Amino acid sequence: MGSIEEQRIDELLELIWTMEEEGNRVMEDIVDRSDDDMARSVLEKMENDTIYIAGEEVKFTKKGKKIAESIIRRHRLAERLLSEVFELESKNVHQEACKFEHILSPEVTDSVCTFLGHPPVCPHGKPIPRGVCCTRFKKEVKPLVVSIKDLEPGDEGRIVFITPKEHARLDRLGSLGIIPGSTIRLHQKSPTYVIKIGETDLALDREIAKEIYVKKIGG
Amino acid sequence: MHQHHKEVMKIGKKVVLVGNPNVGKSAIFGLLTGRYVMVSNYPGTTVELMQGYATFDKETLLIDTPGVNSLLPMSEDEKVTRDILLNEEIETVIQVVDAKNLRRGLLITIQLAEMGLPFILNLNMEDEARSRGISIDSKKLSEEFGVDTVATVATQKKGINNLVQKIRDSRASSYRMEYSRDIEEGIKKIEGILPDTNISKRSIALMLIAGDKSLSEWLYKHLSKKDISRIEKIRLDIQRGYDEPLGYIINTQRLECLDGILEKAVTRSETDTFTISEKIGSLSMHPVFGVPILIFVLFLMYKFVGEFGAQTMVDYFEGVIFGEYVNPWSIKVVEALIPVGIIQELLVGQYGIITMALTYALAIILPVLATFFIAFGILEDSGYLPRLAIMVNRAFNVIGLNGKAVLPMVLGLGCDTMATMTTRILETRKERIIVTLLLALAVPCSAQLGVILGMLSGVSLKAGIIWAGVMIMVLLVIGYLASLIVPGKGSDFILELPPIRMPHLENIVVKTLARIEWYLKEAVPLFILGTLILFTFDKIGLLSVIEEAASPVVVGFLGLPREATAAFLIGFLRRDYGAAGLFALQMDGMLDPIQILVSLVTMTLFVPCIANFFMIIKERGVKIAILMVSFIFPFAFIIGGILNFLLRYFEVVL
Ligand SMILES: Nc1nc2c(ncn2[C@@H]2O[C@H](COP(=O)(O)OP(=O)(O)OP(=O)(O)O)[C@@H](O)[C@H]2O)c(=O)[nH]1
Ligand SMILES: [Mg+2]
Ligand SMILES: [Zn+2]
Numbered sequence: 001m002g003s004i005e006e007q008r009i010d011e012l013l014e015l016i017w018t019m020e021e022e023g024n025r026v027m028e029d030i031v032d033r034s035d036d037d038m039a040r041s042v043l044e045k046m047e048n049d050t051i052y053i054a055g056e057e058v059k060f061t062k063k064g065k066k067i068a069e070s071i072i073r074r075h076r077l078a079e080r081l082l083s084e085v086f087e088l089e090s091k092n093v094h095q096e097a098c099k100f101e102h103i104l105s106p107e108v109t110d111s112v113c114t115f116l117g118h119p120p121v122c123p124h125g126k127p128i129p130r131g132v133c134c135t136r137f138k139k140e141v142k143p144l145v146v147s148i149k150d151l152e153p154g155d156e157g158r159i160v161f162i163t164p165k166e167h168a169r170l171d172r173l174g175s176l177g178i179i180p181g182s183t184i185r186l187h188q189k190s191p192t193y194v195i196k197i198g199e200t201d202l203a204l205d206r207e208i209a210k211e212i213y214v215k216k217i218g219g
Numbered sequence: 220m221h222q223h224h225k226e227v228m229k230i231g232k233k234v235v236l237v238g239n240p241n242v243g244k245s246a247i248f249g250l251l252t253g254r255y256v257m258v259s260n261y262p263g264t265t266v267e268l269m270q271g272y273a274t275f276d277k278e279t280l281l282i283d284t285p286g287v288n289s290l291l292p293m294s295e296d297e298k299v300t301r302d303i304l305l306n307e308e309i310e311t312v313i314q315v316v317d318a319k320n321l322r323r324g325l326l327i328t329i330q331l332a333e334m335g336l337p338f339i340l341n342l343n344m345e346d347e348a349r350s351r352g353i354s355i356d357s358k359k360l361s362e363e364f365g366v367d368t369v370a371t372v373a374t375q376k377k378g379i380n381n382l383v384q385k386i387r388d389s390r391a392s393s394y395r396m397e398y399s400r401d402i403e404e405g406i407k408k409i410e411g412i413l414p415d416t417n418i419s420k421r422s423i424a425l426m427l428i429a430g431d432k433s434l435s436e437w438l439y440k441h442l443s444k445k446d447i448s449r450i451e452k453i454r455l456d457i458q459r460g461y462d463e464p465l466g467y468i469i470n471t472q473r474l475e476c477l478d479g480i481l482e483k484a485v486t487r488s489e490t491d492t493f494t495i496s497e498k499i500g501s502l503s504m505h506p507v508f509g510v511p512i513l514i515f516v517l518f519l520m521y522k523f524v525g526e527f528g529a530q531t532m533v534d535y536f537e538g539v540i541f542g543e544y545v546n547p548w549s550i551k552v553v554e555a556l557i558p559v560g561i562i563q564e565l566l567v568g569q570y571g572i573i574t575m576a577l578t579y580a581l582a583i584i585l586p587v588l589a590t591f592f593i594a595f596g597i598l599e600d601s602g603y604l605p606r607l608a609i610m611v612n613r614a615f616n617v618i619g620l621n622g623k624a625v626l627p628m629v630l631g632l633g634c635d636t637m638a639t640m641t642t643r644i645l646e647t648r649k650e651r652i653i654v655t656l657l658l659a660l661a662v663p664c665s666a667q668l669g670v671i672l673g674m675l676s677g678v679s680l681k682a683g684i685i686w687a688g689v690m691i692m693v694l695l696v697i698g699y700l701a702s703l704i705v706p707g708k709g710s711d712f713i714l715e716l717p718p719i720r721m722p723h724l725e726n727i728v729v730k731t732l733a734r735i736e737w738y739l740k741e742a743v744p745l746f747i748l749g750t751l752i753l754f755t756f757d758k759i760g761l762l763s764v765i766e767e768a769a770s771p772v773v774v775g776f777l778g779l780p781r782e783a784t785a786a787f788l789i790g791f792l793r794r795d796y797g798a799a800g801l802f803a804l805q806m807d808g809m810l811d812p813i814q815i816l817v818s819l820v821t822m823t824l825f826v827p828c829i830a831n832f833f834m835i836i837k838e839r840g841v842k843i844a845i846l847m848v849s850f851i852f853p854f855a856f857i858i859g860g861i862l863n864f865l866l867r868y869f870e871v872v873l
Binding site: 124125126166167168169170171172173174175176177179180181182187188190191192194198199200201202203204205207208 | 288289319320326430461464471475478500509605609612710713
């Protein structure tokens with residue numbers, strides 16, 4: 001764990017990242033949102049190292065972006081881990097994850113990522129920055145959470161998350177009962193995917209099946 | 220069947236049947252009203268409102284609706300159902316639930332409860348639930364929702380009396396679901412803006428929060444622009460707290476609530492794993508076995524419709540019944556009773572009502588149609604059609620559609636007009652336009668198909684294959700081009716597969732009779748009209764003028780005898796009638812094999828029949844209808860001409 005100073009910088013980098021995702025880079029807003037009373041002066045110290053200030057806006061330097069990315073990655077993976085494995089509610093997950101993000105080493109982070117099946121989003125639906133493991137696809141650790149497309153016919157799974165792409169698609173799936181928590185069974189994968197939910201058989205395109213992630217039951 | 224154009228509500232105490240697709244609403248409707256509406260084993264059978272007075276009380280008007288998975292509509296047929304709940308004074312709702320799929324059903328129950336409408340829960344398909352080891356504690360359910368529940372098995376007419384009893388004392392549900400705090404606060408704020416209506420403000424507020432775009436028309440009618448934007452702002456404020464769309468969040472909260480209820484009310488016992496029907500179901504969509512099964516099904520259809528119907532039966536009806544009895548007798552009777560030459564000709568002449576219109580309609584087309592409807596009814600009720608959709612999904616992607624479009628396309632083989640209406644089950648405008656066009660262009664209806672099969676079987680298998688090949692090519696190429704030209708996008712392929720069921724003889728018979736009745740009512744008058752027109756044209760010499768004028772195309776380009784012009788002329792009214800005209804030419808030995816093939820291809824692609832044309836106008840608008848026809852008309856002749864040229868150039872022997 002780094003010094004207090006480093007921790008404060010990390011917190012701010014994380015905040016800047018999150019706000020950037022929301023489309024807000026305004027310095028004043030960042031200072032407002034931060035829990036740190038000294039945010040302004042810390043930001044000034046960070047300038048030209050991890051960030052630079054352009055007019056009213058704060059932007060990452062290359063170095064800053066890399067650091068922020070890895071913090072966010074650790075934080076959101078920790079959230080996933082907590083909600084998947086310890087089944088914490090998503091409200092409490094955030095607090096706990098804050099503690100984790102400082103402990104996880106790069107190697108541990110990647111194996112957590114693999115264990116969880118390289119999840120693309122956190123429990124709140126925000127994207128998890130990809131790591132080397134995601135592109136290289138290590139198969140040593142058997143993933144806990146997999147996309148339906150990685151199941152074998154006959155496998156059963158509890159839906160953990162659905163990567164949100166299109167609103168209409170989510171609505172339609174939802175009205176058929178396909179939401180996190182529901183149990184499905186994969187019937188076949190070709191010519192199209194067929195899954196069973198409750199007593200309903202549903203045919204789906206591969207594109208849609210790919211976006212539904214489940215935790216395998218049994219086997 | 221075919222009561223489109225009837226959107227006005229009749230009077231009476233309105234009892235509306237609502238529920239998920241394919242749960243037996245129409246079957247129950249039939250039992251309560253004694254009026255038959257289409258019952259088939261796939262979702263999306265009913266696509267418009269059907270009304271009928273109850274047999275138990277003539278004041279009660281029952282209304283059957285298209286199936287919905289949520290009262291947040293996603294396609295046109297679903298909107299029909301939501302709108303009737305929103306806009307009509309309703310006495311009672313009967314929610315038909317598939318007892319084995321209670322979770323999906325209760326998702327709608329929550330929404331009905333929120334609307335504040337009196338309703339009863341009808342747990343149908345109790346037999347299937349039981350055989351799958353699912354038992355439902357209906358007392359618990361009644362307690363939870365504060366409404367009556369009735370178990371039924373519509374196919375065995377079980378529990379219907381009970382249902383009738385309960386309709387009288389239906390009441391609004393006492394169930395109230397609490398959403399998360401932010402959503403509840405939003406509901407309160409929006410309730411304050413909304414005017415009073417038939418259904419509760421709470422339910423409308425929830426629809427608005429869920430982002431229901433189909434409500435905008437209603438909103439503009441009832442609220443000022445300012446209020447509408449206030450509501451939108453409230454919605455956006457709530458949305459800010461979530462990453463997923465609010466409709467999905469609301470749905471998720473509902474399902475979470477339901478799971479608690481289901482735990483108390485449903486018990487499952489393990490049953491023997493695989494039933495035969497499940498086995499057949501999974502084989503029919505198997506990547507390897509699915510194809511031979513499809514070919515086998517087509518082969519059986521061909522044997523029954525193409526050989527038995529179009530040859531054996533037609534030979535008998537045409538050759539024996541009409542050829543030896545009806546026509547000779549009619550000629551004798553007419554000549555004896557009516558001495559006026561022109562009337563004799565009108566009835567029994569070359570273009571006579573009996574010798575042409577009725578002979579074509581009853582001797583050539585009806586036998587084919589009847590066998591087709593029987594075979595098709597069996598396919599519909601078995602649950603095979605949606606599985607067919609799986610097999611063709613990939614191919615349909617090429618033409619900007621997905622497997623779901625197979626339903627209207629296959630229904631088109633029954634009747635293009637009805638199939639055009641069934642395009643309502645498709646989600647996007649683009650898909651609806653493409654399917655409408657392809658139906659009008661290259662999907663022959665059963666009547667026409669029968670005549671075609673009958674004619675081709677008199678030529679050779681090769682001719683049949685060339686004909687089918689041309690149609691498939693046209694479907695793919697025009698579909699592909701249309702998918703590039705028509706703006707918009709396709710939709711997700713998410714299709715519910717009904718269980719494979721043993722078709723019920725009773726339903727097949729009633730359905731076939733209903734379809735034949737419709738054919739006789741709709742087609743025969745047009746046949747008579749067509750004959751009258753031909754007769755008049757012939758008498759005043761116009762026919763030979765038209766034949767002369769069309770001869771460069773018909774004779775020169777298509778290489779057909781000039782008499783074929785008359786067939787195309789009546790083809791404007793109905794393509795099957797035109798085809799029957801060609802059939803008669805073939806019978807008289809006036810067409811050689813190449814001419815038969817060319818004329819059939821042209822006639823198949825020829826303009827949609829009048830009824831279909833009006834349906835296209837109704838569903839797609841005048842502009843699109845006219846555009847389509849002005850493309851199809853020349854296109855049919857061009858393809859026919861090219862085929863004629865190729866066949867003769869390469870000296871193909873058929
Ligand atoms: N086993 C069984 N089958 C049933 C029962 N009720 C209806 N069916 C069958 O279920 C299928 C669907 O029935 P429909 O009445 O067309 O269903 P629907 O709800 O009107 O369907 P849509 O109009 O498509 O929404 C048909 O094949 C019926 O024979 C039942 O109680 N038990
Ligand atoms: Mg129906
Ligand atoms: Zn990874």
